Every structure is written in C-alpha cells, then in structure tokens.
Amino acid sequence: MMSAIHAESVSIQPPTAAIVDRSMTEVCRLLEQPLPQLSPDAIWLSGDIPLYAHMRDIGLLSLANELADSVLCHECCQESSKPEAAPPNAEFAEPYQVYCSTCGWVSLSAGQARMWNVSPVKVARTLASALGLQAHYASTVLVPDALWRLGEIEIRRKRHTVFFGRRLPDNATDVRSAIRNLAAPGAEIVITSGDVTSALNAALADMTLVPLRAIAHIRKTQLVLENLEAFVTGVLDVPVSNETSLRLLHTKRVVLIAGVPHKISPQIYDFLSLLQKHDGDEVHKRRIAEALGFEEGFRRADIFKRHKLVLQTFIGTDDRNGYYWLNPEFAGQEGGDEST
Numbered sequence: 001m002m003s004a005i006h007a008e009s010v011s012i013q014p015p016t017a018a019i020v021d022r023s024m025t026e027v028c029r030l031l032e033q034p035l036p037q038l039s040p041d042a043i044w045l046s047g048d049i050p051l052y053a054h055m056r057d058i059g060l061l062s063l064a065n066e067l068a069d070s071v072l073c074h075e076c077c078q079e080s081s082k083p084e085a086a087p088p089n090a091e092f093a094e095p096y097q098v099y100c101s102t103c104g105w106v107s108l109s110a111g112q113a114r115m116w117n118v119s120p121v122k123v124a125r126t127l128a129s130a131l132g133l134q135a136h137y138a139s140t141v142l143v144p145d146a147l148w149r150l151g152e153i154e155i156r157r158k159r160h161t162v163f164f165g166r167r168l169p170d171n172a173t174d175v176r177s178a179i180r181n182l183a184a185p186g187a188e189i190v191i192t193s194g195d196v197t198s199a200l201n202a203a204l205a206d207m208t209l210v211p212l213r214a215i216a217h218i219r220k221t222q223l224v225l226e227n228l229e230a231f232v233t234g235v236l237d238v239p240v241s242n243e244t245s246l247r248l249l250h251t252k253r254v255v256l257i258a259g260v261p262h263k264i265s266p267q268i269y270d271f272l273s274l275l276q277k278h279d280g281d282e283v284h285k286r287r288i289a290e291a292l293g294f295e296e297g298f299r300r301a302d303i304f305k306r307h308k309l310v311l312q313t314f315i316g317t318d319d320r321n322g323y324y325w326l327n328p329e330f331a332g333q334e335g336g337d338e339s340t
C-alpha cells in the first residue's frame with residue numbers, strides 16, 4: 001500500500017508501539033474539530049510523518065479531493081502558494097506542483113498537495129465492524145455529522161443500543177432526544193471521540209458515555225475495541241482526564257497514560273517503585289536486577305515486551321552506561337494518592 005507522503009523522501013518503517021497508541025488519540029482530537037481535516041503542511045511540519053502515514057495505511061485518515069489553499073515551498077521553505085495539478089507532459093513524476101518565485105516549479109505528491117481527512121462516517125462504520133454489528137445492522141445517521149446508531153449488543157443479558165457521537169456538547173439537545181427516541185435510560189451506550197467530562201456537563205449526565213480513545217486500540221492494521229463491557233458494567237474506572245501519572249501505581253498497580261489505566265506486571269511494578277524511590281536520580285541496572293531478583297542481570301526487552309509505552313512514557317535510559325531513571329515530570333510524585 002502506498003503510504004509515503006513523498007515516495008522519495010520518506011522510507012516507511014513498520015509502525016512502532018508509540019505510533020500505534022498515539023494514532024487513536026490523534027483521530028479523536030481531529031474528530032472533535034468542526035472540520036476533521038489537516039492541511040498537508042500541518043502533517044509535513046509536524047515532524048510526525050510516520051504517525052500520519054500509518055493512520056492513512058489503516059484507513060483512519062484519507063486524502064480529500066480538495067487541494068490545500070496553499071503549501072509551503074519544500075525547497076526553500078520561504079514561500080507559500082496554491083498547489084495545482086502538474087501538466088501531463090511535466091518532467092516531474094509527481095502529480096502536483098507548486099510555483100515558488102525563488103525555486104520555480106516544485107513537484108508535489110498527492111499527500112503534499114491535497115487535504116487530509118478523518119471521515120466520521122467511516123469511523124462509525126469501522127466501530128460497527130469492530131463490534132461485529134455490520135452483518136446485522138446498517139449504521140444510520142441520527143444527528144447529521146454528530147451521532148450515529150451502530151446497532152445493538154447484549155451485555156449481561158441486557159440489550160443495549162450502541163451509538164457513536166462526536167462533538168456531543170455542541171449538539172447535546174439533538175443528541176439527547178435522538179438517543180431517547182431509540183433507547184430507554186440505561187439501555188444506551190454512547191461511544192464518543194470527545195472528553196467525557198465536558199459531555200457530562202452538557203446535559204448528557206445520565207447516559208453511559210464511553211471515551212473512544214480508552215477502548216479503541218490499533219493492532220497492526222485493524223481497529224479493535226477492548227473493555228467496552230467493563231465500562232458499561234462499571235468495573236473499569238472511566239478516565240475523565242488526559243492524566244499521565246504514577247498516582248495509582250501503589251494502590252491499583254496501574255499507571256495512567258493519557259487518562260487510560262494500564263495494568264502492569266509485578267516486575268514493572270518493582271522496576272518503577274525502585275526508580276521512584278530514587279526520585280529521578282540514575283539507578284544502575286545492576287541494582288535494578290538485584291531488586292527484581294535476577295542474578296544474571298536482565299534484558300529490558302523481555303520485561304517491557306508488552307509495555308513499551310510504559311517504558312517510553314515514564315523511564316529515561318542511558319543504554320551505554322546502563323542507567324535508568326524516572327523521567328523528571330514523574331519524579332517527586334508520591335504515587336499513593338487515590339483521593340482525586
């Protein structure tokens with residue numbers, strides 16, 4: 001699949017765990033904007049091209065037909081102007097071009113010239129399919145561009161109607177009446193790309209709202225939903241913030257990353273606890289190995305195999321000299337406070 005924004009300048013690597021995890025956060029952020037769209041320059045200048053290329057690969061982002069109003073000259077980065085289709089006999093291989101008064105005609109790939117879109121309709125369909133509903137229900141739009149009915153699921157012998165909504169606070173009145181027309185109180189599940197607390201403030205307080213970024217994960221090329229049932233039955237704490245912290249490390253053995261609780265293994269618990277005791281100071285891997293009960297030392301890859309994001313988020317490393325430390329923003333956190 002063609003995913004490079006510019007075939008010559010970007011070599012596509014398999015997505016790293018961090019990219020896969022950040023994709024959903026970025027999709028949700030875009031879905032909460034009136035026009036869920038990014039200019040090609042926003043992607044180019046983000047310094048995060050692999051993230052967007054990956055999102056395009058898995059179909060969460062796609063190129064619009066619409067050309068950007070202007071793009072920055074990729075040669076000199078001094079001047080912006082409107083891109084246009086390259087004439088059929090152009091010497092460039094790329095389909096678009098932009099004129100710069102310093103550099104002349106500069107060739108552009110489609111991804112460098114056209115707008116990038118997240119389609120809410122497509123996300124609604126993808127969610128229905130991840131829930132296994134597409135065979136039995138057609139997703140229907142209830143509030144244009146804001147609310148879709150995905151179908152019905154049974155959780156603990158109770159039928160629930162599942163909805164997907166975006167920008168709920170802005171559409172609260174319409175959303176509320178559309179949902180109540182189809183589902184009795186307690187029988188609705190509203191998956192939303194938005195922040196659950198602000199939706200609550202906007203008159204949807206009595207509804208079961210599930211933040212999309214907390215249940216949706218990307219496994220290689222597929223979107224999967226996890227923990228929906230746990231949210232609905234109240235087993236999981238609903239993340240109500242973007243908090244990234246070690247606040248629940250000792251009481252619940254979870255770490256919070258962007259509001260999502262991640263359960264950690266006993267080894268990672270010991271690892272983080274030790275670094276926390278040193279409050280941001282470097283700890284040599286020999287001491288860590290002792291604390292974890294390894295006589296022969298340890299391979300970091302084994303310990304963090306399923307928790308790469310935890311490692312990347314909380315821990316600094318000096319591989320040459322074998323030191324680890326707690327990243328400064330997490331040092332000094334007590335980690336035992338459950339009250340807020």
Ligand SMILES: [Zn+2]
Pocket residue numbers: 073074075076077078079100101102103104
């Ligand atoms: Zn130029």
